[in-house]
Amino acid sequence: MLGNDLHLDLGTGGGSRRAALITALREAVREGRLAPGTLLPPYRSLAADLGIARNTVADAYAELVAEGWLTSRQGSGTRVADRVAAPAPGPVRPAAPPPLPYDLVQGRPDPGAFPRGPWLAAARRALTDAPHEAFGTRDPHGRIELRRALVEYLARVRGVRTTPERIVVCSGAAHALRLLAGVLGTERPWAVEAYGLPFHRGLLAGAGVGTVPVAVDEDGARTGEIPPGAGAVLLTPAHQFPTGGPLHPERRAGALEWARRSGGLVVEDDYDGELRYDRRPVGALQGLDPERAVLLGSVSKSLSPALRLGWMCLPAALVDAVVAAKGEREPYASATDQLTLAAFLGSGAYDRHVRSMRRRHRERRDRLAAVLAARVPGVRVTGIAAGLHAVLELPPGTEAAALAAAARHGVATEGLASYRHPDARGPAHPDGLVVGYATPPERLYGAALDALCEALTEGLGARRSASSS
């Protein structure tokens, strides 16, 4: 029987006594104050103890019986159920190392630059104007408002030739690659640039698709060397990732010739096509042959990777298969964000934001180049005409020492070697660091550059003294 020492606090709030009693009893069981098997007092006596109606107690007991906290058997009263497990502690994780203070890892825009005000204004317009059906059944193809806005924007800014029917909205390049891998199948490998995101190669491998490296030089990928048996080639024509140059016009033509000859697909990862500093961005390769090339784009570099919004501009023949692969209820981009991005594009807010980001990134890139030229003359800065990162070419054999020194100086960055395809042969790229200059907040950027210069001086000096000793 329930002892007198059981404290049931029904509170003094405005909620119902019934709800308060249920909560108090649940808590008592959870905390072990009411042990399994304990017989509860009859309705009448608990009601009298607590100064509440008998029916309220009966009702609360019934609720907790229905939930499984209590059991009730004819003639034996109401008891705490057996084996209501005690709450467990959260999972134990190894403490993550504290992040380095200066984040110069490539590929991330400054989260502080997200245009909250204009985005909210677009959201207000979009949610006010949207038809009711926008909040109803999901369309794996993507919101038509966004697909229409993308056709206009991508034609104007990237020279893309497509139609709303040929755009499929997705959550970013990774989602797009997974869908394409599923549609193209695992029989033929994909050709990929010998330098590229290990994440993309891993994602294809995870989908059962092998990858074959295509050598990269200062004119981009050597598309004349794409194996005829490849099912697709993944390219970064606007700004080779990460080495930095645009794909040479003859190489562009070469990729499409390969596609026509072999029946393969050119997959154009247009990850930062809008962010070109010294001149207008080179138009997308997709525009040259929309039946052989897929363009992948997203707002991850221009706005934020936290939005999970991307798109694929597909050959007509692939649309139905990709939509089917996505699946009626496949996780995909939220309708509110899709509608908001459509309004953001349509009002010119996206153009304004990209222009402002270009100015900002160009200033940062110029500052990086100037500081390095003045303080670490042994380093050559390349791949700096576009995007969110530069490549710092280092003297041969110094990459590892430079990375170690960077970490000691609180600088998070990556070496060129980590982007190299494990099977890559041919001309090895020189040692280098891939330095993202977009991420740090303004107030930390100067200090980040100072730390980088000190680290490089130390890293390269160590080698010089090592080799002179």
Add this chain to the structure above:
Amino acid sequence: MLGNDLHLDLGTGGGSRRAALITALREAVREGRLAPGTLLPPYRSLAADLGIARNTVADAYAELVAEGWLTSRQGSGTRVADRVAAPAPGPVRPAAPPPLPYDLVQGRPDPGAFPRGPWLAAARRALTDAPHEAFGTRDPHGRIELRRALVEYLARVRGVRTTPERIVVCSGAAHALRLLAGVLGTERPWAVEAYGLPFHRGLLAGAGVGTVPVAVDEDGARTGEIPPGAGAVLLTPAHQFPTGGPLHPERRAGALEWARRSGGLVVEDDYDGELRYDRRPVGALQGLDPERAVLLGSVSKSLSPALRLGWMCLPAALVDAVVAAKGEREPYASATDQLTLAAFLGSGAYDRHVRSMRRRHRERRDRLAAVLAARVPGVRVTGIAAGLHAVLELPPGTEAAALAAAARHGVATEGLASYRHPDARGPAHPDGLVVGYATPPERLYGAALDALCEALTEGLGARRSASSS
């Protein structure tokens, strides 16, 4: 050489002449007015023709050469590149049949009921208050603001026992099932309710996981019959889907006993746990044993399936594996929606919305029951204490005729048979229709009920005359 008949419209807008010339030349190539191989005029003469600077033309040609539209060889001038493919038409799809005018398919809230104003207000608060890092690197675990708000809400409303560390945000139940299937592996089948969503069974099959049916009666799934070798059991304890009753307390205990004995996992699909009409909703089974049960929830029934926002409350031992399966860059819910839902929960707007939806759905359910009682007395309405749908029990052998009559009367709905597991044995559920009453807009609901009554009268009448002939 370019003929005089080529019309290059540079427009009269404020943009640069260079950009206008590039666009006009691209268009001319796309439309076939400039055929492959055509020699373009020298800079000087085109500049004179168009009344623009010679450098502007040179610049435009260079741009189009870089993009691959034109080619330029020493001594042979600038030509239109070969094989720039013509734009293809969009994919040809078979025209979808027009939707039936009265949508009584279960599971979808009325899209017109989405609380646009309160959602926007929450978005404004959320995006104003969010730290910068919310727009930065993605966290597959989900935004901490949302996980904290869910812990409070789910404890209060659903009796869930969890912590922010044990919640993983996902895009809905389908995403959650796919992740769990990946983590639990394909060796052991899952037990599923003999009546349930074919979509869920198909999703598990697609992940390589077999399903074994567990019979369902008026007390819900017969959890005493879960095979000991199953790896998990998928249940709808609050409101068996689609037959409609809550899981009996002894059956709840039975499911957890099975889990403890066999080491299996109870997966609780709490798809509409908040929408109970005649009394407080029965609390979640998860609260009875958080180390043996996963709760899956989402806003798809309460707010909108277009948001793609759901959650899993996991046993501590599974958290790391599920987060890893989700993957650092896996498609997942947008940060803006996550932050907005956290603010929406925190301000009480979600509670207010659910209360208003409960009132609305209860009225619709009562209207459905009253109209059917008055006009089609041969039909018994069951499973009506919760959710967005009711089951209309029909005389034996009439389900197919009733469905056909419904379609003829413009009513989209589904038969109970389509939810039955193909391997289900034991007591077959009576014939019936699963009728969703939440979707139609207010102004169409009366007409939808009229059409349903006429269809049922016709469908059942046909059978009566058939069996009496």
